[in-house]
Amino acid sequence: MSLEEFYRHLRWWMDPEDGRALRRFEAIVRFFEGQEVDASSVLDVCAGTGIAGVAAAKALSASRLTLVEARGKDLEKAKKWLEVAGINPELRLVTGNVLELPSLVEEHDLAVLWGHTMPHFDPFQAVRLFSGVALVLGEDGVFLVEETDRIKRFLYGSAYRHFLVEQKARDYAVVSLHEGYDVRRGMEERGYYKLPGFERIAGMKLRPWDLASQLALGRIFFRKEELITPEEHGIAGVSEVLVFRRPNKRIAGEIYSESQSFGGF
Numbered sequence: 517m518s519l520e521e522f523y524r525h526l527r528w529w530m531d532p533e534d535g536r537a538l539r540r541f542e543a544i545v546r547f548f549e550g551q552e553v554d555a556s557s558v559l560d561v562c563a564g565t566g567i568a569g570v571a572a573a574k575a576l577s578a579s580r581l582t583l584v585e586a587r588g589k590d591l592e593k594a595k596k597w598l599e600v601a602g603i604n605p606e607l608r609l610v611t612g613n614v615l616e617l618p619s620l621v622e623e624h625d626l627a628v629l630w631g632h633t634m635p636h637f638d639p640f641q642a643v644r645l646f647s648g649v650a651l652v653l654g655e656d657g658v659f660l661v662e663e664t665d666r667i668k669r670f671l672y673g674s675a676y677r678h679f680l681v682e683q684k685a686r687d688y689a690v691v692s693l694h695e696g697y698d699v700r701r702g703m704e705e706r707g708y709y710k711l712p713g714f715e716r717i718a719g720m721k722l723r724p725w726d727l728a729s730q731l732a733l734g735r736i737f738f739r740k741e742e743l744i745t746p747e748e749h750g751i752a753g754v755s756e757v758l759v760f761r762r763p764n765k766r767i768a769g770e771i772y773s774e775s776q777s778f779g780g781f
Contacts, residue, residue, distance in 0.1 A: 530567045530631070532596040541567050541600065543631070548575035553658050555626035556580065558605075561614045561649065566594035568630030568662070574601040582608045582621050588607040615641055617648035623656055630662045639732030667724060668697045672704065682708065695719070727756055737768045 530538040538778065548571060555576050560569025563583035573581045585591050612620045612766035627649045649659050672694050684691040684713035689711045698721070708718040722771055727743060735741045738760035745756055 530565045530593075532565065532567075532593055532600050537567060538600065541571055541597070544571035545575045545601075548572045551575075551660075553626060555658070557624040558582070559621060559624040559627040559649075560585075561582065561617065561627060561629050561645075561653065562633045562636070563591065563594070563632070564631065564747050566597050568628050570594065570597040570601050570603070572626060572628055574603050576626070578626075579605050580608075580624075581605045582610060582624065584610045584612060584617065584620060586611065586613060586731070613669055615644050615648065617645070617746050618651045621652055623652055623657075625657055627653055627659045628658065628662075628776075629660070632662065632664055634661070634663055635666075636777050639728045639734065644730050645715055649653045661765050665697075665702070667702065668699060671724065672697055682720060688712070690717070695700075727758065730758055734758065736764075737771070 521585050529540045531537050532541075539660050541557055544567065553576060555572075557580040558569055558573045558576065558578045560566060560581070560583045562588075563569050563585045565579075566583045566585075567583055569583050570577065583591055590739055591609045591611060594607065594609060598607065608621075610620050614620075620767060629645075629649075634642065644749070646659075652659075653659060678693065680692045681689060691709050693707045693709070694704060695707045697703070698705070701723075703721045703723050706722055707716060708719050708720065709715060731741045731743060739762035740760070742759040742761075743756060744759060746754065749757065
């Protein structure tokens with residue numbers, strides 16, 4: 517199924533003829549009105565019909581608006597959103613792949629990625645997307661992404677959160693319960709209990725990393741990454757092994773020198 521076919525059946529509220537989309541548009545305008553952002557040019561990536569880009573342009577009185585979307589048919593509705601907003605910025609509609617952003621658009625003050633779009637990108641594509649956006653923003657440019665924490669929503673919102681048997685021995689078992697989640701740090705708070713008796717033995721803060729995210733993260737600091745699976749290495753008792761080669765010391769040095777200012781460290 518193509519992306520266009522998928523969204524023909526599963527529609528997000530972005531059609532200017534839909535009352536729900538109009539209410540969503542008004543909410544996005546209010547959000548941008550409350551931000552300390554000064555932007556005369558707005559870039560909306562994965563723009564759909566342009567609902568978020570037009571909302572940002574209206575709230576910030578931008579004179580130039582560029583919408584980039586793979587589905588050209590959706591972009592046709594962008595002018596209707598401008599009518600709804602009552603604004604008339606210089607408009608450029610680009611049908612193309614956002615992973616090739618630097619070759620598609622010029623420099624902008626503000627970029628937005630709106631509507632929980634990140635599931636379309638694997639971690640490596642996400643790195644390319646974010647770096648591409650950075651390259652087309654001005655020196656004081658701002659990138660705003662509307663997203664949700666799916667680990668919290670789907671994993672911890674499911675049966676996993678209630679009761680998990682961690683280890684079973686002949687005369688006891690250790691179970692764990694979900695007891696909280698730090699959305700800013702992506703860390704779960706989990707309590708561990710011994711059965712029988714339900715004796716609390718520990719409280720832990722944990723990050724449920726996936727392999728692809730670690731590979732993508734490593735790719736920022738190394739020029740080559742590799743995953744060796746148990747099926748590939750054939751060693752019983754050894755799990756997946758991540759291998760990173762040829763360190764990019766320039767980038768690593770810049771990030772390391774600034775790491776003390778990262779939130780929470």
